[in-house]
Every structure is written in structure tokens, then in C-alpha cells.
Amino acid sequence: AKQHVLAGKKVLISAGPTQEKIDPVRFFTNHSSGKMGFALAESAAQLGADVTLVTGPVTLDTPANVDRIDVVTAQEMHEHMMEHFPESDIVIKAAAVADYFPKNTYDHKMKKAEGTLTIEMDRTTDILKELGRAKTNQFLVGFAAETNSPLEFGKKKLVSKNLDAIIVNDIQAAGSGFRSDTNDVTYIHKDGKNKHLALATKKQIANQILEQIISDLKADAT
Numbered sequence: 001a002k003q004h005v006l007a008g009k010k011v012l013i014s015a016g017p018t019q020e021k022i023d024p025v026r027f028f029t030n031h032s033s034g035k036m037g038f039a040l041a042e043s044a045a046q047l048g049a050d051v052t053l054v055t056g057p058v059t060l061d062t063p064a065n066v067d068r069i070d071v072v073t074a075q076e077m078h079e080h081m082m083e084h085f086p087e088s089d090i091v092i093k094a095a096a097v098a099d100y101f102p103k104n105t106y107d108h109k110m111k112k113a114e115g116t117l118t119i120e121m122d123r124t125t126d127i128l129k130e131l132g133r134a135k136t137n138q139f140l141v142g143f144a145a146e147t148n149s150p151l152e153f154g155k156k157k158l159v160s161k162n163l164d165a166i167i168v169n170d171i172q173a174a175g176s177g178f179r180s181d182t183n184d185v186t187y188i189h190k191d192g193k194n195k196h197l198a199l200a201t202k203k204q205i206a207n208q209i210l211e212q213i214i215s216d217l218k219a220d221a222t
């Protein structure tokens, strides 16, 4: 039945921001609410999949029949994604992972001083790139949040991270991207096929993304 097309499939999804600690009261993060990733987890579970959702700090309820793993930092997200990756069939990285973390962290609140403050940052691991390297037969899907030439930059990420598909989010388009209940994206398959998924609720966009993945998986199997 159409409803359970993903029965027996393991789907791994990441959602939300990561938080990179400076001291006990301060951290670096971004505007991700987790809504897009949670909508994908809910849709995949409704299609009968076995869903694991690795999420940064968000205020959303866990969708029904979804195994949720809460993490804070990019490094923790990396560890949990790598652990669940081998047994997964479909992996979707909707999280907005911090690209940098403070080189030094403090156990006590940093004291203010006169003048400017410089904080040195190190790069976090590119989780998606690591998954692309570790890929055996998983269908690996990334997101790309872009502000200019979204399709061009999205395609570059698809190739450089060894993905099967990428969802390009023009985060400056109205009603699209961080925090909103709606999104407007383009699904790009590695074969070059583009599919614009016009402005709709994140739940509807999630359903359409999964439909694309399912049809591409079928095409790959034949």
C-alpha cells in the first residue's frame, strides 16, 4: 500500500542547529528551529520507515514513532550520525551544523574588559562530507542554505560531498528557510534532474521530498 512504501527501511535524519560553547552562559549557534527536519521525520514515520532523528537544541515535540537523539554540539551530532549511518537506507541532513567552534572554552563566565574581544574559532568536522566518504549503499541527501546562486552552489555541494541528492533552500526567498512554517526548495538529483517544490508548509515539502527520494531509489534499483 502507498502508505507504507518505506516499511522495513531505516531513515536517519538530522535537524536543528548545533550550539558551540564559549563559557557556561554563552555559545555560537544559528537560526534553525528544527521544523524542516522534524517534518521529514514525521513524514518518513508515516510512510512506515524506522526513523532515527538526531537533533540539536530545539523546542519541538518528537513526532510519533520516531527515535530521537538529542545533541548539543557539532561533534556530538557527528558521533551519533556516524554510529547510525552504516545500517541506514536513507539519510537526510537537514541540520544547520555550526561551521566553527571556539578554540578555547571556559568553565567560568568570561569577565568583561575594556576594548574589543577576539575569539579564535576552529572548523567543525563537515559531517555530510564524512558520510559521503563512508557511503556504501545509503541514499544520502543534503540541504544547502544559500543566499545567492542557490542552484549553482547546491550542485557544487552535491558533487563535493558525494551526495545522491541535495535540497537547495534559497533562504532569502519569502516564506522560505529558517524558522518559518513554510519552505520553497529545489530538489536536485545527482543525475542533474531538478524539481522545484513551490512554497508550501514544511510538512508538505517533506512529503514531496520523500516522494522524490522514493522514486529515485526505485529508478536506481532498475
Ligand code: PMT
Pocket: 016, 031, 032, 033, 034, 035, 036, 037, 074, 093, 094, 095, 096, 097, 098, 099, 124, 125, 126, 127, 128, 129, 141, 142, 143, 144, 145, 146, 157, 169, 171, 177, 178, 179, 180
Ligand atoms: O530548522 P528550520 O528552522 O526548519 O530551517 C530549515 C533549514 C533552513 C535549517 C534547512 O532547510 C537547511 O537548509 N539546512 C541546511 C543548513 C545548512 O547548514 O546549510 P549549509 O549549506 O551550511 O550546509 C550544507 C549541508 O552540509 C547541510 O546538509 C548541513 O547539514 C551539512 N553540514 C554543514 C556543516 C558541517 N560542519 N557539517 C555538515 O554536515
